[in-house]
């Protein structure tokens with residue numbers, strides 16, 4: 001280290017296969033004062049206060065899940081970010097618009113500030129956020145009444161909580177906004193521009209159609225549920241190939257986010273995109289109360305799916321760490337090198353012959369599975385715990401889409 005004496009570290013992770021920006025290395029990782037202090041030759045590693053033996057497992061940056069719902073106790077969808085972080089290695093949770101301007105402060109006070117895992121809030125364009133999403137006897141979308149898309153309320157929240165809104169989220173599918181896209185999407189665009197944050201647009205069943213949505217997305221914005229199977233909003237056109245409008249969007253810097261979820265994943269659409277060289281930028285889960293018990297359980301399931309579809313391990317990890325970190329402008333996250341934030345996941349990779357089913361009932365056989373060993377947030381080990389709360393809430397979606405619960409995590 002440039003001839004300077006090597007400092008001691010608080011925590012060392014040894015005997016792991018470390019995923020660094022330069023690739024895999026048999027290295028030791030040292031963390032001091034919440035930051036990565038050493039990645040390198042075990043022979044010259046600094047002495048550590050505490051040492052964890054990774055026993056040959058992968059040592060990777062703390063995973064970053066760009067599409068989750070962690071507003072527990074407010075929206076019925078919410079799951080406890082720490083609880084899943086501790087069993088999966090996901091250390092950064094982007095809450096994808098569970099809160100709207102009317103409920104945003106609660107997400108900061110009751111969830112973000114009380115969680116050890118990092119919670120990064122994207123604000124829903126609907127004032128009421130996702131409180132009603134799929135929850136009432138009669139379906140009521142959060143923007144079926146366009147009055148809930150209130151740009152003034154969003155800007156007021158941004159003024160009241162400066163710098164706290166890290167993105168704008170809007171669900172652009174008929175179940176969320178009916179036929180109000182022409183009223184809602186321009187306001188969402190303006191909100192993201194005013195706040196200078198990414199715009200995340202969910203796609204699904206039309207209206208609006210995908211070609212009606214894409215013009216609202218610019219470089220650095222996110223198209224989530226990018227591989228969903230529903231009519232009108234699918235990235236695959238009637239000729240069975242990726243639509244040219246999607247290629248144009250990607251060429252101008254729009255990012256593709258998986259947002260697996262319950263109803264939003266088609267293995268066939270995904271395989272077609274991969275076959276044509278169209279890769280997702282982030283392998284997010286859309287984890288929420290109705291899929292945390294299965295079929296999603298955690299982002300590891302999404303990563304295993306991409307391994308089974310032929311994506312190399314390095315690419316799977318890059319799209320679960322460095323790339324999502326860049327999407328939220330957090331270059332201190334998602335990489336293991338001195339100076340970076342001390343978020344680490346230790347994961348063993350084991351062969352498996354289990355099957356995974358998508359939203360359309362299509363099954364694929366998995367090849368490898370991730371077995372979680374350790375989660376470290378800001379240099380501190382986050383041990384698995386039981387908060388006594390069963391957060392899995394069954395939903396008609398599960399049986400409707402034939403989802404199963406045969407996963408291990």
Ligand SMILES: [Zn+2]
Pocket residue numbers: 067068069096286
């Ligand atoms: Zn979602």
